[in-house]
Amino acid sequence: MKVTRWKKKKQGEPNLEMIRGLVADEGLRCYTWSDAPGKFYPEHTHDEDEMRWIVQGSLVVGIEGKEIKLKAGDRIELPAGSSHWAQVSEDGPIIYLCATKN
Numbered sequence: 541m542k543v544t545r546w547k548k549k550k551q552g553e554p555n556l557e558m559i560r561g562l563v564a565d566e567g568l569r570c571y572t573w574s575d576a577p578g579k580f581y582p583e584h585t586h587d588e589d590e591m592r593w594i595v596q597g598s599l600v601v602g603i604e605g606k607e608i609k610l611k612a613g614d615r616i617e618l619p620a621g622s623s624h625w626a627q628v629s630e631d632g633p634i635i636y637l638c639a640t641k642n
């Protein structure tokens with residue numbers, strides 16, 4: 541697992557176009573996803589490596605006995621087969637990009 545935090549002072553406010561550009565610069569393909577406040581995904585795994593880059597809102601991800609809060613601009617990468625859960629904050633919807641290698 542790898543978490544990359546957004547540096548607001550250095551990078552400014554994150555937005556969809558900016559994050560799409562960063563994803564494209566890495567040679568990744570992505571799609572936009574959104575969830576309602578409070579949406580909960582119970583413990584699960586994915587067959588492929590997973591990357592989520594938060595555009596708006598916040599999300600808590602539980603993995604390896606830890607809870608990690610992600611805010612706008614933050615990114616998480618999970619290797620295939622990593623067991624994890626996720627819950628969207630109650631204070632608003634979330635928009636994020638889901639990316640995979642081309």
